[in-house]
Amino acid sequence: MAHLEIDNLEKVFDTPDGEEVAVDGVSFEAEDGEFVTLVGPSGCGKTTTLRCIAGLETPTSGHILLGGREVTELPPNKRDISLMFQSIALYPHMTVRENIAYPLKVDGVSKADRTEPAAEAARTMQIEEMLDKMPGDLSGGQQQRAALARTVVQDPGVFLMDEPLSDLDAKLKAETRKEIQRIHEELGTPVVYVTHDQEEAMTMSDSIAVMNDGQIEQFGSPNEIFYRPNNLFVGQFIGQHGMNVVDAEVVDAGQGVSVAVDDYRPELRIEEKPRRLSTGPVKLGFRPENTVLETGDEHGAGIPGTVRLIETFGEEAVVTVDVGRPESLLAVIDSNRPLSKGAKVQVRIDRNAHIFDSETGDVLAHAEQSQKQPA
Amino acid sequence: MASSTRDGVETVASKVVGQSRRESLEEFLSDRKIMAFITVVPATLMFALIVAAPIVWSVVASLHSINALSPAWEFVGLGNYVELIGETRFWESFGYNLVWAFSTSVLNTVLGTAVALLLNQNFRFKRILTPVMLFPYLVPSAFFGYIVMWITTQQWGLLNQLLIASGLITSENVVAWFTGDPWTAMATLVGVHNWKFSIFVAILVYAKLQGIPDDLYEAAIMSGATKYQQFRDITLPYIKNVLFITVLLRGLWNFNMFDLIWVATNGNPIDSLITLPVYAYKIGFQFQELGKSNAVATTLFVVLSVVGIIYFKTAKPSQEVRVE
Incomplete structure (x- = not known):
């Protein structure tokens, strides 16, 4: 058991097309006993970091x-860590026992x-x-368990898992x-733990590092990441x-901060007064x-x-609504609600919204809609 | 009206007949035994003509005394074999043949595997080195043997010239690669053979190496396995069966090899190093005793068959590494 600290990690690969920066200044810490997940789209540098x-x-x-x-320059076996691979990587010609015992061997x-x-x-x-038995005789789940057992047997200071599921x-x-x-x-x-699946990250982790383009966009608890995103990504x-x-x-x-989407003005309640917020275009x-869908056609209601x-x-x-913009909007509704394709609706914000800088995508303010509902 | 109706009926009737004919043909063809017969017979005929008939012919011929210049076959029973068993040259050749086949096959496999492991690494100049290494195998044996003959010629061959230039030998005592001591000739021949035929093993092993998942090596590295342990515990189990097959194939082919030996040694100028195929050739075409020559060939066939069967029973090369 150990405290893991990553400090300003950078990894550049030489490719025929020039240099490719896979990891670009990543720093984070994993406390003793903590479950940290690196999550991001493919090619974001999470596996390279791992x-x-x-x-x-x-x-x-x-x-x-x-x-x-400091273990930066040490060979893998001198680091007191074990790694579980996406492909399981059990040796097909050894029994499960030999596989599990191989690190000891x-x-x-x-x-x-x-x-x-x-x-x-x-x-x-x-x-x-x-x-x-041989790994080939095991079911997928049993193979996964055997691979996990092989990492457990090493009694490492840190478990690393590369998209094992x-x-x-x-x-x-x-x-x-x-x-x-x-x-x-x-x-x-x-x-x-590395995954591209945000659901896995949200359900398993104590802390999540959301990665994109070789950098950590946000590091925090699942709640923080979900309710207070740092940026659009x-x-x-x-x-x-x-x-x-x-x-x-x-x-x-x-x-009283006021935001307008054309004629719709959701009343937003901003907890902390943001310094950077000024009038002008935002996202x-x-x-x-x-998101709530209303069937009325009152002007400015949504x-x-x-x-x-x-x-x-x-x-x-999940309802997809065309609103005459390049991006359509989604709304999650009760499936029993009688709504059909082609219906005219008003899309309204219910509860949380976030105001992002229209150019950088950084968050400017987290807002809750005021309790006062428009009539 | 009526006639056209009758025509229509007839067309329908003939269609029905045609249909039932096709159906009965399909039924006939879908019979397992008939289908098996039809598909197996052509291959069997080819095998019989190209492989089985010459073997039978050779075995029958070995029981006769045949002069190459006369059409008469005189039956002598096992006479040719008795004659061979009594000849020192036959046993000498047999001995050389065993040494030759064993050493070339083992070295082919070891060197070929080494080359394959090398090709499987990433290094500079790999793209230049790979075709250079594969080249000898792509050259026909006879042509290759001819090149070897020129390289190894005693007085002005490339090999001796290089050795003189590098100061290892003087121009007074050049090495007689093929024309002196039989074991020198054997060693030279084995070396030359490996230059060309190790590549055969290398190609097969290289293909297998490509199929080993990198993750297995990385898992082993994470466990702290050394390069040797990775080779012993991952690479070797994966390529084991290819090695069994290559040892068998190279063993059979090397045991029977004639072209390279004959051409490289320029028709075997020294009599001291003779392998059985060369011996068979000499008896047949220089002494015109075709029956006895066939007795040598039949001996080769029997020896290889026995070795092959024992090999398959013990090594079981058909057992593949299971990969899920």
Whole structure:
């Protein structure tokens, strides 16, 4: 168990087309026992960051400290870490027992002395009966457990996991996710977990680092990331349905901030008075879950639009509304509500919204809509 | 009206007949036994003509005394074999042949694997070096043998000239690569053979190496496995079966090899180094004893068959590494 600190990590690859910056000044810390997730779209540098921590890549600059010890230049096996691969990477020609015990074998542990830890790790992962089988005889979930057991047997200071669930089907994913959380709780070892799936990140982590273009856009708890996104990218990437973004204008930046989307003026209540907010164009972001569709045609009651698509998921339905702008808006509604394609609706913001700089995309203010509803 | 109706009926009737004919043909063809017969017979015929018939012919011929210049076959039973067993030259050739086949096959496999491992690495000049290494295998054996003959010629061959230029030998005592001591000739021949035929193993092993997932090596590196441990625990199990196959194939081909030996040594000027195929050739075409020559060939065939069967029973090269 150890405290992991990443300080200004940078990794540049030489490619035939010139230099490619994969990781561009990443810094974060994982406390003892913390579950930290690096999440972002593919190519954002999250896996490269993880491979630098693992020691499979040498960073161009920056430092990696584990328990206060500088490990940046150390080979992987001297770092007290273990890595679980996306592809599971079990040795197909060895039994599950040999697979699990392999880290001990190369460590020089005698055959007799590595039987017990291997069986122990298998017991933790509940695959004891599978020990003498070949990986090919195991189901996908059991293979995942065996791979996890192989990392557990090393008793590392930090677990690294590189998208270990991305090849599993939805049900198995949910099961294995719980399994990883159970192991994490039992062992209390910090985990650095890489995924492109924001849902995985939101459900498993103590802290999330949202990455884009080699940089961390925001580091914080799942709640912070969800309710107080730092910028447009984080807002749109996190959340099951992303975020609606419309061009808007701040018409009053004084005491009562007022924002207009054409003729619609949602009354927003801003908790902290932002310094940077001034009148002019902004982008207004609000989640589909916080979006209400009204059927009236009262002028200025919302953003007028036409229903284009209704996707039903059990109790919920996601409605796509064309509002005469390049981007259409989404709203999550009760699937029992009688609404049909082509219906004229008014899109209104209910609860939280975020005001972003129209050029940089940085957040200017987090706002709640005032309780006072327009008549 | 009526006639046209009758015509219509007839057309329908003939269609029905045609249909039932096609159906019965399909039924006939979909019979497993008939389908098996039709598909297997052409291949079997080819095999019989090209492989089985010459073998039978050769075995029958080995039981006769045949002069190349006369059409008469005189049956001598096992006479040719008895004669061969009594000859020192036969046993000498047999011995050389075993040494030759064993050393070339083992070295082909070891060197070929080494080349494959090298090609599997990323290094500078790989794109230049790869075709250079593959080139000898692409050159026909006879042509290759001819190049070798020129390189190894005692007085003005490239090899001796290079050795003189580098000061390792003087022009007074140049090495007689193929014309002196039989073991020198053997070593030279083995070396030359590896230059060309290791590449065969390298190509097969290289293809297999490409199929080993990088993740396995990375997992091993994370566990702290050394390069040697990675080779022993991951690479070797993966290429094991390819190696079994290449040892077998190279073993069979090297045991029977004639062209390279014959051309490189310029028709084997020294009598001291003779392998069985060369011996068979000499008996047949220089001494015109075709029956006895076929007895040598039949001996080769029997020896290889026995070795091949034992090999397959023990090595079981068909067991693949299971990859899920």
